[in-house]
Every structure is written in structure tokens, then in C-alpha cells.
Amino acid sequence: MKTGASHSPLTRILSGVSALLFCATVAAQGQPDPFAGNNTRYPELKDYPKEYPKDLPKGFRTSNYDYPLQADARPWLARRPNAALSKQTAPAYIAAVKKFIEDDLSGLVNDPMNWSPQKAGWYDMPWGGQGSTMSNGLVDPTSGREAMLGSYTGQVLQPDSYPSNPPKVPFQNHAVVYYNDVAASQLGKVWRDPFHPDVKAAQFPEGSMVVKVEAATLTEDDWPVLKNSTVSYIFRPPVASLNETDPTKRMPVVTPMRFLQMAVRVKDSVASPQTGWVFIAFAYDTRSNGATVWDRATPVGATWGNDPQLAKYPNGLGPNGQLTETWVNPNMAPFVKDGLGWGGRLAGPLDLGMRRNVVTVSGRRYADLKDQPGLGASSCISCHSSAQYPFVANLYPSPNMVFPREGGGQFLLYDPGTPLWAQWFQNRPGTQALSGKGRKDIVGTDYDMMLTFALMRANGSADTDAFIRHPLAGH
Numbered sequence: 001m002k003t004g005a006s007h008s009p010l011t012r013i014l015s016g017v018s019a020l021l022f023c024a025t026v027a028a029q030g031q032p033d034p035f036a037g038n039n040t041r042y043p044e045l046k047d048y049p050k051e052y053p054k055d056l057p058k059g060f061r062t063s064n065y066d067y068p069l070q071a072d073a074r075p076w077l078a079r080r081p082n083a084a085l086s087k088q089t090a091p092a093y094i095a096a097v098k099k100f101i102e103d104d105l106s107g108l109v110n111d112p113m114n115w116s117p118q119k120a121g122w123y124d125m126p127w128g129g130q131g132s133t134m135s136n137g138l139v140d141p142t143s144g145r146e147a148m149l150g151s152y153t154g155q156v157l158q159p160d161s162y163p164s165n166p167p168k169v170p171f172q173n174h175a176v177v178y179y180n181d182v183a184a185s186q187l188g189k190v191w192r193d194p195f196h197p198d199v200k201a202a203q204f205p206e207g208s209m210v211v212k213v214e215a216a217t218l219t220e221d222d223w224p225v226l227k228n229s230t231v232s233y234i235f236r237p238p239v240a241s242l243n244e245t246d247p248t249k250r251m252p253v254v255t256p257m258r259f260l261q262m263a264v265r266v267k268d269s270v271a272s273p274q275t276g277w278v279f280i281a282f283a284y285d286t287r288s289n290g291a292t293v294w295d296r297a298t299p300v301g302a303t304w305g306n307d308p309q310l311a312k313y314p315n316g317l318g319p320n321g322q323l324t325e326t327w328v329n330p331n332m333a334p335f336v337k338d339g340l341g342w343g344g345r346l347a348g349p350l351d352l353g354m355r356r357n358v359v360t361v362s363g364r365r366y367a368d369l370k371d372q373p374g375l376g377a378s379s380c381i382s383c384h385s386s387a388q389y390p391f392v393a394n395l396y397p398s399p400n401m402v403f404p405r406e407g408g409g410q411f412l413l414y415d416p417g418t419p420l421w422a423q424w425f426q427n428r429p430g431t432q433a434l435s436g437k438g439r440k441d442i443v444g445t446d447y448d449m450m451l452t453f454a455l456m457r458a459n460g461s462a463d464t465d466a467f468i469r470h471p472l473a474g475h
Helices: 017-029 090-110 181-190 239-243 334-338 380-384 419-425 449-461
Strands: 152-157 171-179 209-216 231-236 253-267 277-284 297-303 326-328 354-356 358-360 374-376 411-413
Touching (some): 090 171, 090 209, 090 277, 171 181, 171 231, 171 239, 277 380
Parallel strands (some): 358 411
Antiparallel strands (some): 152 171, 171 209, 209 253, 277 297, 297 326, 354 374
16 A cells, blocks of 8 residues: 655655766676666567467566655554554454455565556665676676566575475475565665665664565476466576586576565564564465465464574573564464574564574584484574675574575584574564674664665676675565
């Protein structure tokens, strides 16, 4: 639901004219382009498979950077529950959020190839579209945002990540991320000068919402849990080609994928007084009788805190075995339950809340344990709690920034229940950085990893960021 944003037709120009003129001048020379819509790899007509529906467009989704100068959050604030969330009230809150965004976003799930962020009034984060150049002078098709949907590429997920109902083959998830007008009004302040962002403005106002919609590069035969889900298309190299060591040989193809997951974040300090955010996850449920795919996107759960009082226990639950700041749907499909995080904390099935091939600093190797082949190592909030600038902490509780591919090399983590592990499972305000204690100039970016990655690229383009890194697949 749109909230009455106020726009100026010159918003983007007036907010950073000198930087944008510079950008326009040097773009042809391959210089940084903060407002790139995609990586500039486009399929030709011959690249479309025969099964591509004739009634679908063969155009490209454009990005929406026309941030409103101000936005009215009252439509949501007036209907939100006026009390802190509990496990009893969480289901009604989830239903209220889904209903509130339905008019704007149901098309993104039901008819993604025709959905437009401009028409819906949702917005993109800058500094994510541009691709990187390979040794042959072409743009790496795995980099940046691809052109058909404007999607980001994620991790390759292995069948053993879903032991209760594994897909037949490994697959990749691809995601789009959008901000509502309330959140976008703040992005406009951060990116008034896109080459010199205002990090101090990296705090979102009440009523901000962020949505991430993800799909899997699988057929219904590959994984029956996707039966009758929405099919959309991207222009990326197929999963099998990603094992090719020479990136110039990874050729993009028009690839079908099927909707599986939607995540929504709501800035709501009434519902979530300690962290300021409510995280909600939905997963496609082929068992549902809903009339549309949007209707069949059923709640996985909601979380508004990390239950830090339980972080000292190795199982993350303590003697009572109960979380108090997470509600998960007791009727979720088994494969969705496979993806929950530490101690059953909320994580969607594409979030890799459970990691395989883990070794801890004490030397414990979870890959060798037949009764526990993986370790629940994350959650929606713990992952986003590492949102800070500079980006100097892993998304998972690890002493290293290394983020191995799932099914690849060993992943070194702290031991669950130790003080170092527990740093990721605290309840902090968005102003407080995970790594900020005793350190200078590390700024919390309000649980927003996309903003963290964008700030890295922006300051890296000006040679002012010693910590610049490629974005990581996460929640």
C-alpha cells in the first residue's frame, strides 16, 4: 500500500548533480556507475528457449531510484498492533503486514515478468547493478544485477541442505530487493551525493519496509515442492557452468526459475522495542488451497529478537527449550523446517541457516557427526546484526570473513554458546555496530546488509574503503 510519498521531478538531479555529471562523463570509460540498472548483459532473441511463453514480454526491468523527498508512514502506523510482539500475537501481525503490502507486491510474486517498481512505488538500492569486467573485456554475467528482473545472484544450494525432501540437483537462488517509500525517503538522504554517502543517515524511520523475493533454478520435476509456483526468467550462467574455473567460459542463458521465498522487514519499535525491526519469512507451500501463488506463500514465522539470554547455551535454547522472541509456524512443510537457524530461530529455506562442513575453533567437526551433519548457525536477525560500516564481521559467528560456498570448503565458526559466538545473538539498536565495542568509526547500518554492501562499493570507488568486499549471499 502506498503511503502518500511526495516527489520532486528533480529529486535525483538536485540531490547530487555534481556527482551525477561526473558519473555520466566517465561511464563510457567503465568507471563506477552508482545508478546502473543492470550488468549490461542482455539476451538476444535467439537466446530465448522455445518454451518461453509467447505472452510474456522480452524487455528488461528498470530500477527505481527516484526517492521521495518525504513519505507518510501513518497508514501502517495507524493499523499496526500497539504492543510489543509475543508468540501469541505474531501470527496476526504477519497477516496484517501481508495484507498491507498485497496491492503493491502480489504482482511481484504472481506475475513477476510484468511487475514494475515504478508503478508499485517501491525502490532500489544503488551501487548494486553494475557488473565487473573480465580479462576478455566482457562483463562477468555472474556479477551485478541481471537485466531481465534486476535480480541479485545467490549461493548454490546442495540437495543435502534439505534432508527431509531433497531436490534432485544443486540449484541457485536469485533475489530482488525493494524498499517502500518510507524507507526510500531515508535512502535519498544517505545517497544525496552517491559518491560521498552520508553514513550518519543510515537509520530508517518507523514504518520502513524492505522486501526480498527469491526463486530457485529448478523445475517441478527437480523438486515437487515447487509445483504450480510462478515461473520467471533471468539471464545468468547455469549452475553447472559455475564449476568452470575460467570465468570467461561461463555463458549466460535465459533460465527459468520458480518462486519459493519472500522475506519482509518492518521498522516497528513498538512491536520490537529492543532491535526496532520485525523480520517475517514466507515460503511457497504447494499443499495450500490458496487461489494464487501469493496466497500460497505461507508464513514460516516472525522474529523480533535474538533471545540473547539463551545465547550462553550450546543448543541456543536453555533448560526450558523455548524461544521467546521467535514464532515459527508449526504447520510448515518439513523442507522449510530443515532451513531453520540456531535453536530453531527464524530463517527461510533459502537462507542457509543450517551450515554443513563446519569446524569450530575448539576443533569440533560437525561434518563427521552422523547424527548432526550440520550446525544451525544463524537466524534472520543474527545475520542482519552484522550490518555495519566498514563491513568487518562475517554474517555468521566466525573469526574470519571467509564465506565458503555451501558444500565446498570447511567453514570455521566459534563454538555455540561461547561469548564470542553470542556476539551475533544479541539485541542491539540499529545504531549499534556488532564490531563497534572499543573501536572507532564503525557505524551500525540499522540491520540492512544491502546498505552495508552499497556503502562498501561507494567508498571503494573513491579509494576510501580499505575493507571493500564482494557481497555475500545471506538472509
